[in-house]
């Protein structure tokens with residue numbers, strides 16, 4: 001009799017343990033994104049942030065998009081940024097100095113390349129808050145070290161040199177501004193080249209550039225912010241065909257999302273980009289990786305049906321921790 005009870009207890013215990021295991025596997029797999037994917041690449045781009053300038057969650061937003069973060073259903077997302085890593089030459093660069101730059105630099109150090117210099121250089125696209133304000137962390141209130149190379153176009157450089165608090169970073173030599181020119185290639189080492197090019201955008205304080213990043217094996221295009229594709233003097237279709245990856249402005253999914261005049265915040269809607277490429281080959285569509293998502297954009301979230309439908313057509317969406325070989 002005693003033996004029978006014990007067996008029953010063991011059976012109950014095992015049953016509970018199994019249930020617990022199943023619940024925890026489900027819980028962790030549906031709620032937690034794997035941030036860092038291990039890679040054997042020697043030279044690659046890693047995604048450090050995917051959100052539009054205001055980040056996710058977004059200031060003042062009480063709607064379901066951001067409520068999902070506060071009630072624990074969705075992860076926080078960092079503001080757009082790419083890390084460029086060359087393990088053979090032991091070098092690392094950042095594209096964009098986002099307001100999340102402090103943690104993005106830590107990610108680079110912890111998961112990609114540890115070395116004495118915090119970064120070998122930062123490439124800026126333009127003077128909107130998501131793209132340069134991370135420079136504040138280099139000031140004497142925070143990091144306070146010397147001579148961090150910051151690559152900037154002429155108006156961007158002027159903006160940083162002539163306006164506080166940024167000019168203090170320049171005068172104290174926390175940062176050293178390096179000149180970039182439209183369509184002029186910067187050789188980083190024997191295997192890596194970077195070329196900035198002008199794109200139309202709301203240029204209140206600076207010009208705006210995209211970048212072509214060329215490795216020994218692959219080429220990437222990075223255009224996180226641009227007005228409509230038709231306002232650019234180049235064809236985005238032709239530009240995408242010339243590269244292996246194209247990280248493109250995905251601020252809004254479509255017109256319905258924009259509550260203010262689109263002239264105030266012009267961007268190519270994801271749906272416009274998708275229809276522009278509808279007659280192109282699957283191989284061309286495969287090159288596109290959407291990035292720079294507004295908090296209201298349902299495709300910011302990995303499992304949204306809107307995102308899955310566009311993925312089925314061959315397009316990709318950037319996730320923090322994704323790596324792309326160069």
Ligand SMILES: [Zn+2]
Nearest residue numbers: 053128130225
């Ligand atoms: Zn932006």
Ligand SMILES: [Zn+2]
Nearest residue numbers: 061065066295
């Ligand atoms: Zn929101």
Ligand SMILES: [Zn+2]
Nearest residue numbers: 126128201225
């Ligand atoms: Zn912008």
